[in-house]
Amino acid sequence: MKVMLRKKILDKNEQAALQNRGFFSKSGLLCINMISSPGSGKTTLLARTIQDLASKLRIGVIEGDIKTDTDARKIRAAGAPAFQIETEGACHLSAQQIKDALKELPCAKLDVIVIENVGNLVCPSDFDLGEGVRVVVLSVPEGDDKPRKYPGSFSKADVVLVNKIDLLEHVEFDLDKVKRDIRRLNPDGEILQVSARTGQGMQDWYQWLRERKEQSA
Numbered sequence: 311m312k313v314m315l316r317k318k319i320l321d322k323n324e325q326a327a328l329q330n331r332g333f334f335s336k337s338g339l340l341c342i343n344m345i346s347s348p349g350s351g352k353t354t355l356l357a358r359t360i361q362d363l364a365s366k367l368r369i370g371v372i373e374g375d376i377k378t379d380t381d382a383r384k385i386r387a388a389g390a391p392a393f394q395i396e397t398e399g400a401c402h403l404s405a406q407q408i409k410d411a412l413k414e415l416p417c418a419k420l421d422v423i424v425i426e427n428v429g430n431l432v433c434p435s436d437f438d439l440g441e442g443v444r445v446v447v448l449s450v451p452e453g454d455d456k457p458r459k460y461p462g463s464f465s466k467a468d469v470v471l472v473n474k475i476d477l478l479e480h481v482e483f484d485l486d487k488v489k490r491d492i493r494r495l496n497p498d499g500e501i502l503q504v505s506a507r508t509g510q511g512m513q514d515w516y517q518w519l520r521e522r523k524e525q526s527a
């Protein structure tokens with residue numbers, strides 16, 4: 311019974327994801343689904359990206375959190391339109407929620423839509439939102455065992471951003487081991503080292519993003 315219900319939920323999600331994918335393709339929008347643990351730096355990374363690429367890419371954001379519109383406000387302060395979804399307990403966003411949220415953003419004036427998913431490395435990985443690209447953020451203080459513990463998320467990433475590399479000297483974190491573990495799960499995914507605080511490595515991320523945008527146009 312439980313298995314059937316789960317299949318029904320996933321099937322329904324798949325239908326809405328298909329419609330979202332059709333919409334993104336028709337509008338020439340690159341959609342990014344950003345997944346990570348809480349506190350890895352998704353909102354900080356996004357705010358910096360929006361500011362640094364202001365003259366090059368028009369980015370809109372859909373924020374997913376269990377409660378509060380804190381992150382949507384931070385994104386608006388960085389200069390981009392943002393719509394907040396409060397899931398009231400749900401641990402991931404659904405494709406239908408994204409379909410509804412798209413009506414609240416000025417999509418015709420945007421190049422890229424970023425979905426900041428609810429912070430955790432488990433539930434969001436099973437739910438296709440219709441995105442073109444999946445970004446997983448792993449931050450140094452979380453520990454270097456996370457790719458092995460949460461293979462579902464890391465195996466489906468188009469790019470893994472290892473964030474907070476400014477903290478490498480203060481924390482035990484074996485970067486080579488992390489890269490090896492991600493490679494084993496996901497041989498084709500890109501791995502980039504960044505610091506949303508100091509800006510280190512962010513140019514590589516911007517380059518990757520702009521190339522993906524060009525491919526989706």
Ligand SMILES: Nc1nc2c(ncn2[C@@H]2O[C@H](COP(=O)(O)OP(=O)(O)O)[C@@H](O)[C@H]2O)c(=O)[nH]1
Pocket residue numbers: 346347348349350351352353354355429473474475476477504505506507508
């Ligand atoms: N040292 C350091 N701190 C960062 C970096 N990126 C984000 N933070 C901090 O990490 C905390 C959580 O960041 P936030 O963007 O809210 O994470 P989110 O929950 O994934 O959206 C905040 O205190 C940020 O200032 C970074 O590259 N280096």
Ligand SMILES: [Mg+2]
Pocket residue numbers: 352353354381426
């Ligand atoms: Mg956030």
